[in-house]
Amino acid sequence: MKVRTLALGVLASVLMPATAQAxxxxxxxxxxxxxxxxxxxxxxxxxxxxxxxxxxxxxxxxxxxxxxxxxxxxxxxxxxxxxxxxxxxxxxxxxxxxxxxxxxxxxxxxxxxxxxxxxxxxxxxxxxxxxxxxxxxxxxxxxTGPYALHLRDHDVSTLEGLAGLKVRAPSRLGTKLLAALGATPVGMPVPQMAESLSKRVIDGALLPWEVLPATKVHELTRFHVEVSGDRALLAxxxxxxxxxxxxxxxxxxxxxxxxxxxxxxxxxxxxxxxxxPDEDGRKRAQERGNAVRALAADEVAKWQAAAGPVTAGWVEEITAKGMDGRSLHEEARALIDKYSK
The missing domain is CATH 3.40.190.170 (Bacterial extracellular solute-binding protein, family 7)
Incomplete structure (x- = not known):
């Protein structure tokens, strides 16, 4: 009996590490x-x-x-x-x-x-x-996919139409972009948007289409502005x-x-x-009867020109920190172009 007990004990000690490892x-x-x-x-x-x-x-x-x-x-x-x-x-x-x-x-x-x-x-x-x-x-x-503007009560078709509108900004550079376009940026994470739109704290939000269904933003806005072209307004x-x-x-x-x-x-x-999901978000907004506007090419050119100082400012900021901001920007763009061919 003692021998059998000892054998079982040895077997158990051998198997335990294997079990734990599994x-x-x-x-x-x-x-x-x-x-x-x-x-x-x-x-x-x-x-x-x-x-x-x-x-x-x-x-x-x-x-x-x-x-x-x-x-x-x-x-x-x-x-x-x-x-x-x-x-x-x-x-x-x-x-x-x-x-x-x-x-x-x-x-x-x-x-x-x-x-x-x-x-x-x-x-x-x-x-x-x-x-x-x-x-x-x-x-x-x-x-992300290209960001679009999603607005409560304003059907924006020109750069001037953004003037003074309080728009949710997704990031530091998103804040700078909205300011350069004439809007009043309001920084906040995605989960805060629905309440802010409902309470009219903001007039709209800058975000990709896929976010709309999960946050109900398509139910709280009526107008959507897309910036067409090879390059996204923001991502x-x-x-x-x-x-x-x-x-x-x-x-x-x-x-x-x-x-x-x-x-x-x-x-x-x-x-x-x-x-x-981006396509679904856009579809859901249209099914509610919301207006989706794509900016004309000449209007997009105006937005690009207005956004130019944001890029120039970033290059200056990075350079001031001891890095070659222009080189970093050129390298990033070259990599994007490489994989876009």
């Missing part, structure tokens, strides 16, 4: 939008399903939408750096000044198609802005990043799964997931 690593994934949002359903959930399948269950996600881990959207970067969350999706524009170099992709009239521009952003971030991701492992970096950069220490703690096989689902092509894939 337990899945659960990643806490946080973001700021509701679970019905395209970001949640179109890319975060599929990405989590992919890493689970490729790791044969070694990696799993516990997703926390709508800031369920607490805090506000601008605090997501701090949460992932501090390990409150293991992975977050967020906008660098919510934390002005923390991504000064890669911010070049948020300048007006610089981005083209979303997939091409997202590939360019990944390359640029890796080569020229890697220091901005200290404490984080980038999984994907991409740009925001977005990042999907992992706590660096969490990544470093993974065994080699699980690191390989994360690596295989990170990078330039993952960035392009993520950006592509928002094409259909």
């Amino acid at each position: 337990e899945a690593v659960v990643l806490k994934v946080a973001h700021f939008l509701p679970p019905a949002s395209p970001a949640h359903t179109k890319f975060i959930v599929p990405w989590c399903e992919r890493i689970k399948a490729e790791s044969k269950g070694g990696l799993e996600c516990q997703i926390y939408p709508a800031m369920q881990l607490g805090g506000t959207p601008p605090q997501l970067l701090t949460q992932v750096r501090d390990g409150v969350a293991d992975v977050v999706w967020t906008l660098p524009g919510y934390t002005a000044g923390r991504f000064p170099v890669s911010e070049v992709f948020e300048l007006p009239f610089i981005t083209t198609g979303r997939e091409a521009s997202s590939r360019a952003l990944w390359d640029f971030s890796q080569s020229r802005a890697s220091q901005e991701f200290a404490g984080m492992k980038p999984i994907a970096t991409w740009v 925001a950069t977005m990042i999907f990043v992992m706590n660096e220490k969490k990544y470093d703690s993974l065994p080699i096989d699980l690191k390989k799964v994360i690596d295989a689902n990170s990078g330039r092509e993952t960035s392009a894939w993520v950006s592509a997931q928002f094409v259909e």
Whole structure:
């Protein structure tokens, strides 16, 4: 009996480490939008399903939408750096000044198609802005679809029509752009827009079409202005990043799964997931009878000219910080052009 008991004990001690090793690593994934949002359903959930399948269950996600881990959207970067969350999706524009170099992709009239521009952003971030991701492992970096203006009561068809309108700005450069166009910018994260529109705190918002259904902005506005042409009026950069220490703690096989689902092509894939939601947002606005206006080419030229000082100002700011702002701007644009061919 003693021999049998001893044998069972030895067997148990041998099996326990294997059992513990087989337990899945659960990643806490946080973001700021509701679970019905395209970001949640179109890319975060599929990405989590992919890493689970490729790791044969070694990696799993516990997703926390709508800031369920607490805090506000601008605090997501701090949460992932501090390990409150293991992975977050967020906008660098919510934390002005923390991504000064890669911010070049948020300048007006610089981005083209979303997939091409997202590939360019990944390359640029890796080569020229890697220091901005200290404490984080980038999984994907991409740009949104073109921003449009969504207005409560004003059917704007000219630059002059924006004068004095209070418009939600998505970022530091978005604020500068709106001011250059004659509007009164009001900075706020996406979750605050609906209430601000409802209470007439703002007259409209600058954002991509895909955001409208999840935030009900199409129900609170009646007029929409698109800026046509090869270059977007504005686009925001977005990042999907992992706590660096969490990544470093993974065994080699699980690191390989994360690596295989990170990078330039993952960035392009993520950006592509928002094409259909953009089209859906535009369609829903039209189904409500809202007016969608595309600016004429000569009018777009006026908006481009008015936005010129925003780019010039960015170049001066970066140069004053000891970097070659003109060179960075030219390199970013060249990468965008390279992938747009």
